Amino acid sequence: MLLYVAVGLLVHLVFFASIFDIYFTSPLVHGMTPRFTPLPPPAKRLMLFVADGLRADKLYELDEDGNSRAPFVRTVIMNEGSWGISHTHVPTESRPGHVAMIAGFYEDVSAVAKGWKENPVEFDSLLNETRYTWSWGSPDILAMFAKGDSGNHIFTDSYDASSEDFGAHDVTKLDTWVFDHVKEFFHAARNNQSLLSKLNEDKIVFFLHLLGIDTNGHAHRPTSREYSDNIKLVDKELKEIESTVKDFYGNDGKTAFIFTADHGMTDWGSHGAGHPLETCTPFIAWGAGIRLPQKVSAQKFDDSYLQEWKLENWKRQDINQADVAPLMAALIGVPFPLNSVGIIPVDMLNTSDLFKAESMFTNAVQILEQFKVKMTQKKEATLSFLFTPFKSLSDTKQANILRKARYYIKQKKYDEAVSLCRELIDLALRGLAYYHTYDRLFLASNVVLGFVGWISYASLLIIKSHCNLTRGVSSEAKNPGRLLPCTFVAIGLFVAFLLLIQACPWTYYVYCLLPLPIWYAVLREIPVIQGFVTLLLTFRPRCFLGYLLLFILGVEVLVLSFFYRYMLTAGLVAFAAWPLITPLWTRAKRTSLSWILFCLLLAVFPLLPVVGREPDIFLVVGAGLLVLLLSLFVVTSVIKRNDSFINEELVLHLLQMLSIVLSVCVAYGTHKSLLEKQGLPLLNQIVSWTILASSFVTPLLSPPVLFDRLFSILLSSMSTYLLLSTGYEALFPLVLSCLMFVWIHMEQETLQQSVVSCKQKVSTIQLACNTDVTQCRDLYLDDIRRAFFLVFFLVTAFFGTGNIASVNSFDPSSVYCFLTVFSPFKMGALIMWKILIPFVLVMCAFEAVQLTTQLSSKSLFLMVINISDIMALHFFFLIKDYGSWLDIGTSISHYVIVMSMTIFMVFLNCLAQMLTTKKLSLCGRPKSHVT
Template sequence: MAGGGILGGGGASLSATDRRIGGRSCLQEVKRRERWLVALGIALHAVYMLSIFDIYFKTPIVHGMDPVPQRFSPSAKRLVLLVADGLRADKFFEPDSGGRFRAPFLRSVMKEMGRWGVSHARPPTESRPGHVAIIAGFYEDPSAVTKGWKANPVEFDSVFNRSRHTFAFGSPDIVPIFCRSVPQSTWATYPHEYEDFASDASFLDQWSFDQFHGLLSRSNDDPKLKQILQQDKLVIFLHLLGCDTNGHAHRPYSSIYLNNVKVVDKIAEDVYNLLESYFNDNKTAYIFTADHGMSDKGSHGDGHPSNTDTPLVAWGAGIKNPRRLISDSHSDDGFRFVDDHKHDMPTPIEWGLRGIERVDVNQADIAPLMATIVGLPCPVNSVGNLPLGYLSLNKAEEVEAALANTKQILNQFLRKSQLKQSTSLYFRPYKPLEDYSSFLGQIEEFIDARDYESAMKACHTLRSMSLAGLHYFQTYDWLMLMTIITLGYVGWMVNLILHVVQSYTFLGNLFLKKKQESSHKITKKVYLGGCLLMSLSSFILYLESSPVLYHAYVSMTIFLWTQILSKLQFINAIWKEISTKNFKSSAKLIAILMMSLIILEFLVASFSDRKLYTWFFLIAGLLAASHIFLLVPGRYMMALYICLSCWFLSIFTSMPAEIPDNNPLVFASGFLIVLLGMASRWLDSSRAGDKLWLYIVRISKTSQFHLLFVVQAILVVLSSLMVWLSTSHRAANKELLPVHQLTNWSIAVVSMVIPLFSPVSILSRLTSIFLGFAPPFLLLSIGYEAVFYSAFALVLMGWMLLECANLYSAEYQGSLHVRNLEDNLSGDDKARSLQLSDLRIPLIFMVLFNIAFFGTGNFASIASFEISSVYRFITIFSPFLMAALLIFKLFIPFLLVICVFSAITKLIRIPRLGCYFLVIILSDVMTIHFFFLVRNTGSWMEIGNSISHFGIMSAQVVFILLLFALTNIYTKDIEVPSAKLFSGKAT
């Protein structure tokens, strides 16, 4: 290979094994150190990934606060909360194609009986955090979503806790979260098996209503139950899951989903009529809303308006009547989101509601609204702003309600301030609220003087300051943690660089020499100083009662830099070696590092705009073709192939991320995959005499391997047929036959085992892997991503050809007789030293790995997980199995690129693990960038995406390592040319 050592060195490139002093024992020492580095990297990235929650998203739950009671009598004795899970606002408010509105009862409520608006959820727009915001009034720590659907990471206060009694019916994933630990609750859930994505799930909503109807019927024969129902401060909760399940299964524009909107409207009407006739006292309040919306592709989770905008309708006791507007013109109504950006979305004309006042809320505002309606103290951890526009109160009561809401938020600030002050060696108070008692005294004076307008303004001011104070203590340790984590990442990368240079480049000889010359006393002093510093920092953190993770952050960072300081002599030797190079070598080093940084920054930008890949591959196709022309003149077809394959792949990142259903395209993609397999098979046999192709083609002529190819082709065709058959039958009969399910599972499993028995030449094995993973990918596809699979494989083949051209030009052209190539094939896997030019391999890998992320969607968005992809394998709701299938589908392109990466490292005789460490270094440059891009303010889409981007890059060290281990099963016995042929002039 042309080029010097990875840090710009030149001269002889020694074998990594031959260079190590001590022979086998030294090699074992290197392997031991690498296992330790991998374990350290996994631990470090796992711990540091959690740091964003300590920096930006600390759990808002604090205990030890007293509730704030209301100082006026409520208008309602009981409250009914109806939550239509997964109901997006526009599908609820807009008319159907015939001009008829889907929710006639609730629409009549908005016009004649109550108030309406849009409730704005906050990402992650999932069922658990949405319900926590509605019922408990705070935005749950995003990390709590990872704890599952059932268990509460920390017990919290809610409207249900404060009620006299709560009746709840609905999903087994939601109701137990709030009722399991509430003794004054009566609840029931249906079995998980009822959540079948192959059927119309609106019956789940009817089940919840039937349970409640049966409860009221039983009360006529049960005096104790009757007595409970007649109490005040009663809460009734019906969780209606139908829209969510039907949205996932059939998309929110399907007739089944839109009909489910009519179902929940009918249930709301039935509940209203049932309770009004049962109690007949006009003391019941009703709230209808949703926990999140649903994207057009049938998913949710991110901050897109289709997921965050949900309907809110309130009526009954204590709720204002509709207010007519004189003008339909829209203006900023003063509403602000949680993150303070303006609400400026006008009411769409097609909703037909512009003449009726609309009162928007943040989702957490619903909890104080419900509590105030029935006279309950607001949940103690609520950050909701009481929406007075819904409440029918006089001026004095409005001020009292606002003051109770303000005191409850102020109590949280005071408690957090007290906790932080009790543990801090140097406490920095929030100065604007140091004299909070004077604010409260002033408000009381305004109330006594009946100056309600001034009292209300003072309440708003104090509440805003209290929320700002809460944010201050949420990010109290921001600067310290950001500094420690950044130093930790930098220390980790420096350690990796030193290891790569020491173990995989010719500069490792300098380390061996300096190791012999160095004094162990200096190393001991460095480690002793590191231990003392670690002990001192841990002692300080202990005195401040800091979380356990704080100790981990500091200890890891100190340990990493201690490792670096212990190798100062080696670092000095490297610096001297670099500084002695001529200007040309130094300029080359700087140019390659700058180009690497530019490519990494491009990859960072691509997380926000996937269409950048379209331009990238259009340009890359031209550059790669030009490179082929220069390296191996006359290879016009090869250059044209690489250019066209890059252009073909560029199409997919310009297509919409929301993949439309297109089963005929998936069906046709199976035959395209078979054609590509046949073309590869033909190349493998017809190019055996071509000098350049001999690097990767050496097919076995045995009938056994021919039969394997035929079997794989048949399985791909069968999977295409099963796509058509399974989907057609499920659409027509609303079910997945067990025989279809068993056939799909069998095809997927068998097809992935066959590549293990394929020929060991590079092209044969990679073709077999391509065909082997095609059936499960097709069975998990719903649209154009099935074609992406073939396009991606074509580009990977182009990468292989590019490296073959590099080898052909550098190693054999004019220096060796290629006719000797076939005679020298062997299992000799000795790797040469890494060189500066080899940095292209991890860089190309990073680009292709990221196009696998974004080629068919936005992997960094929670809402990109298309749940309908799994319906050919399972339809009964099973979150973990469904998630596993979704993730496996996303993994398949990654498996392909890593298999090709492994084959290339074998082909050009560079150490694969050394390249893996280079990939991790490059990934961590992006990780640091994303670490500083994490936000807890701004638009909700920006907040959610910033978290997922950082999380993806942090997890990549583990992610890639696991994929390497898995793909090694398929690539470990790949046969490559003998290392004897790599001793030409270019080395």
Template sequence: MSRSLSPRALTESIEITKLLLVGLVFHLVYIGTVFDCYFTSPVVHGMQQFRIDTPGAKRLVLIVGDGLRADLLMNLNAFPNIPDSPEVVAPFLRSVAETRGAIGISHTRVPTESRPGHVALIGGMYEDVSAVTRGWKTNPVHFDSVFNQSSHTFSFGSPDILPMFAQGATPGKVDMWCYHEDEEDFTKDATALDIWVLDQLRALFHNATDNSTLTAQLRQDKTVFFLHLLGLDTTGHSYRPHSKEYMTNIQVVDTIVRQTESLLSEFYGDEETAYVFTADHGMSVIGNHGDGDPDNTRTPLIAWGAGVRGPLPDSVPSSHDDYSMPWGLTHLFRHDVEQADVAALMSALIGVDWPVNSVGVLPDVDHTRPGYLKFTGSAKDQAEAALVNAKVILEHYRVKHELKKSTAFLYKPYSYFAELEDEGEPGSSVLNVVEVLIKRGRHDEAREASANLIASALAGLRYLETYDRSLIRIMVFVAYTGWMAFSAAHILPAAWVQPISDEQMLDIFSATCLLVSWTLFAMQHKPWSLYLYVTFPVYFWREAVLKCGGSLGFFLLFASLLVAVSSAKSLRAKLGLPLVNQVAGWAILSLASALPFVVAPFKLDPNMRIWALFLGFAVCFVLLSISVEGCFYVVYSATLYMWTEVETALTTTPSGRPLNKNHLDDKGYQLRAEDVRIAVFFLFFVQVAFFGTGNVASISSFYLEPVYRLVPIFNPFLMATLLIFKIVAPYVMLSVLFADLNHRLGLPPLSLFTVAVTLTDVMTITFFFNVSDTGSWLEIGQTISFFCISSLLLVWSAGICVLGEALLRPSRAAPPKAKSG
């Protein structure tokens, strides 16, 4: 026979169920914060386009060996464990590198996958990772690319890669020939996929012999051919990169590259074709890719043909390192690039507009090293190419700047451009300087200025792309800490639960926070998800404070420890104070300091009231301490508490009545010997509270380092306020414990204070005669400080006593609990 639950058990069951459901929804919804914070699309539209007016080639061939490692292509004896392996695995590409081309390494970014690698190579941008979740093969967010800017692009290869560039381009601009996706069989010989690509290219040129329309398209300037060779990636996954199968696939790719050049030379009969051979990513030893393993991020780059310089002797110091020593090409100059730079290089080779979202930097911008291009003119062409590159990236920054400026509340532009104070568009003054340098023939200086502008514009783009990141980070921190407080409120013992006194004020405050947040989001055209995100922390903290506001002191103390440790780590590393830490520190300090005065004071006995004040002001010492001085507050408060207990035990009976009944008579308060002792200890604790905090050595010396966790930039007023607040914190404990002792001894308010006043004047006279006008500034300042402090101690001590009486009066005014039986 089942038993029905009691009303109390039923209520608890409902509360736990509610807690679990809310927690489940919260954690599922907040998974989206990682994408809103870190993975927002960099694609914007509306940019003006720029190009180089003197292209070096009429057409371009881009060949990508998917999953090809640079070392296994270029090393001599790259496969020593394979019997009869050749010394040079790719003789044609090596011959090109030694006699006709420019070489280097294209460094990819994580994730080292096919889609982001090709987007960087062809679009010149680093797509956010979340784009994969919106479609691997297609491209719902249409980004610009070199293919889209070409007169026509003929692409051959995998259905996993080609469609996103064809569908993202102007209709009819990009033609593609893809094998069926079922052909990507890991159990078959993957070289067949690469051979299929070559066969389709050969068929294209054959069909052009009796197709005038196709012939006209092929013979246009600015034509691009794209050969995507997937075989290496498939083979590497199946057999690992150091296998015989992978070596054989490299040999097949080398043959395909050679035959491709022969086909184009035969069809066009000229030398106006530029070739770029590279890879989208590498391959780890175990046949994987995706992470930041160097074998995954280092891919080969070989460029040759029209518009490309030939091989150059190595520089001093050498451009090679231990990685490229096994190539046997140390006599040739090696110029490494970032993967997105390849798009800029291809755009410059055939003179098409740079992709509008490109962040690639032309290798020839750096005036200290030879680039990849062969300029038929003078150094002026190089300087003008660098200027075009600067305009492309600066235009990208300008558009994002205007978009953010039009929506962001209290928008702050990137510091570099803010300091320029351009009357027109950002960076216009620097562009004018570069143009003047070019006109005056100072071409190296112009390239250097363009390089600096590009670096600043790229940093500004990163700044704008992460502009809202701090807001979301703060929201996430407040939400998760709120959830912890909310869940803790349901499991704390009933004795710890101390509700706040005014639920209506809390509701008004919560509604105001929500309304203000939503209004600001609406003004800035924020995504709908942020409206949902901000609801959770407001709800969690409202419920937590409502249910057990008095117990939140423990949680805030723990949170302050986490923030202090994180901030200290960042400051020690000289990384500055993270904005999230600064905001969290201020929020925790403000809430903790206000909490003792918000929690229902009439429902707390004096001991609980003292405990709440201790926790509330402990946060101050956690955040504003850099060493062991944080322990001072704990030890000082514990010593005060023990002192009051000892004094109470010495001067009262076990029932709590005063031992000396003559202490209070009809004439009022009568002094006794014990009161002098108490007054002396009181004055002792007054002195210790001031000089024991570690902040102030004297009136003439302030130690500011503790406030760096909240105020990293020099602000005298705010820093001084924080230091004074930290100095006051121990006096809060002294005031309430001294007032409690006064009450427990059955004395009228401020009775013991009158004894301390007399002793204070004795100290004042003593310190006056000890003031020195010789010695160091510190010594002189200390003697003056002692006198000034003792002179003001009367007012200060009176304030302490009045503060203590005020803080404890609500708890004493609470109606006494009725005694049972």
């Protein structure tokens, strides 16, 4: 069993990792020549303001009194510059957003996990190409672009990371710090000749990163007064900085200003996904080289914002976030970032038509060079007879378009030249995508082949363990000889040779060779396959078809639940009807009623909002009180059950009740303190971490009797979960656990109707024994239902309260009892543990089900993995690389979620076994229990 688990874990890790090689690979190539517009630029310097987490609608809209929150910005829009919406890509996080704006490409999603403060991959950026860059703001962002500054021309000034405190009294200080330091910088420069000479050079950038709005959004939500006041503060300071810069340079008209954001934010204070509130950010440009406002009578957009913002008469020009980098490069005359895929919005330029045409021509050549390098790399790494070039942009077509564009520029047909360059850019970008995904079909086919082989092999193992299907099969059929292994070895050597001569990455060997041993293991079981087919032929076709359709329907409900959470409600309602169509209703009416009640209660949660709910501390307190009432009932039963009033079990329950009380007090006290802007009390923080640490130990002190141990696990989990809750989700583990307790009883009742006898009561079953009971009984169709129940409950645990949204859309409010200073990995670990707690509760209940049903843990676990793998294969075919970024991100994340769940199941199974079977004795004294 241990060997099988290890091999299965390895196989699933490969399947999981494949998605990153197929869909999450870095788009960067190297070896291009820097390109810049060969004409004098309109600006000598540029000031880039990035308001982290600023939504477009919150900046542009009027408040309830009809006044603008940002009067200076509105004045710029109406009198001085161009404006619009900058459309970001997923993931809508700070790092990818800044890379897109300053480097001009959309960073590989996996790079966010590889490095937060530094570059996991080397890339060129606008700041690398400047003569000098000065930047102020968060150390997390500034460090990304300062790393590898060989020219000693990028200067950074950042505050301490501990200043990024979501619970601080006034987080606008993060922005005032930046503005104050910029003003001091220009004031000091007047008396510093060396600095003054640098500031009077051309090709310089000032980068101001403003984190206050993002922090206020997380802490108080974007609809709050704090968020709006922070926007007003930034607007006021923008005006002062513009005045300071103009005064310093004698109003020479050579400064360009750009104000934008890296990402937006949902109404509930999170970001990371593809909601329009997260992907729509403001973009305002004014100053040197920027076109003045254009009055229009009407303009059409897919949204109705213009009328709401009262800006319908000023031309709105939307751009993609990556377009900001080439725009800034053109304004100050530096080479375009080498890996930029942005397109200059020439309509925003207030320059000559020649400059616009030359800039667009340079833009096209710069992107075309990336295409050429990408094509050359792929061509050199592929056998000539296997290589299929991108036919829409041949070498001849490239030369013709460039020659024709240059001819149009000479003939002063600038509009035609710009249009032709746009066409070339579009073709080059399509070509880049073609070569970037060149191996996708090949790799995906191998992964699918391995998937199908693994599912087949796991199914054969289950059948082989419980059915003697090889009786009467000849020994030659059972032992196919050397032909089969020799054939697979020959195929493996041939595949490895093809990969070797193409210099493929080592991961390609894994994906291409892994299906071979899997299918070899499958084909070795041909006698079992033959026996199973024979058995199916003797089975009643109508009955078999009915079971098959029911199984397919169940899997489809699980798949649909990833798209529509209310499908979980439908499934739970169907589960509630289960006792009514079986003898359980007449045999165990009280247990059946409990099952129906808790199924219907749990069915309510998927209908509640996933995210976006306002914090409601009273629901958290109410959940804690319900747990305490349940604990009092259990303590009363413990006192009645034991002769001695004071015993180890009772003391443990009382300590866990005290932990629940402390959790409720800390959660309420922290919420109140943050509401009053007094920060996170140190005592609350210490108690929270202590409760978290103790929750891993206290269940192991309880007796290894089924009911007592499971209840101890519930109390320990709830004490932590309450600290990580902000609203109704605090009730979820309690309802889920009650259903799990009833499930265990229901499964024992089903055994009373079968040939399997079960004489022990649930309340007295010992969990200390961890033996595989393969020989206890054969496999029944009812066991497939048990495996399906587990997968369904795990999916419900994942989506029941929308916890997955806390992973995809970062929302730190649930970890405020533990820390408020920004720390992505600590906060991420706490949110992940919050998500895992319902998983642990379900897996512990499943351990008990395995024991009460006397079924082989190996076989039941194999069925669970098989159902999960069928879902994963389903999602693998649903993965998209086209359409909106929300569609692409959602389709990939579904596969990643299911594969993560499958891999986690192995670890959770081990954790559940440890929590349910291990016993720590106080004072080193083991305690015996009557069974």
